[in-house]
């Protein structure tokens with residue numbers, strides 16, 4: 001059975017896609033925790049950081065490069081990248097993803113949003 005994010009990747013569930021290539025997809029978080037909140041994930045189903053293998057090194061690097069390029073394209077001067085790992089780390093969806101959070105107007109607002 002496919003996970004929720006695999007269904008989004010396969011376009012079985014709609015999403016607001018921000019970026020897509022052969023190996024990586026990014027879409028808007030449905031319950032944003034910041035004025036700008038994107039999720040960036042590999043199309044390959046990797047449940048979490050704890051499931052990464054040596055052969056995933058390049059893919060993980062690509063996630064960060066996509067984050068950087070999205071931030072550049074959206075003119076984001078600063079942002080947070082957050083990865084929740086496991087239930088006790090706040091991970092609710094078992095498909096590896098980066099949270100890209102940005103768009104706060106003041107330092108107070110910026111203080112770590114509760115994830116999730």
Ligand code: AMP
Pocket residue numbers: 004013015027028029030031032039083084090091092093094115116
């Ligand atoms: P995590 O807690 O790190 O697993 O993050 C999962 C994120 O997925 C949460 O921030 C949710 O708001 C988000 N989310 C859940 N369902 C959807 C959906 N259908 N489309 C976009 N984002 C979603």
Ligand code: ZN
Pocket residue numbers: 002003004005006007044045046094095
């Ligand atoms: Zn998946």
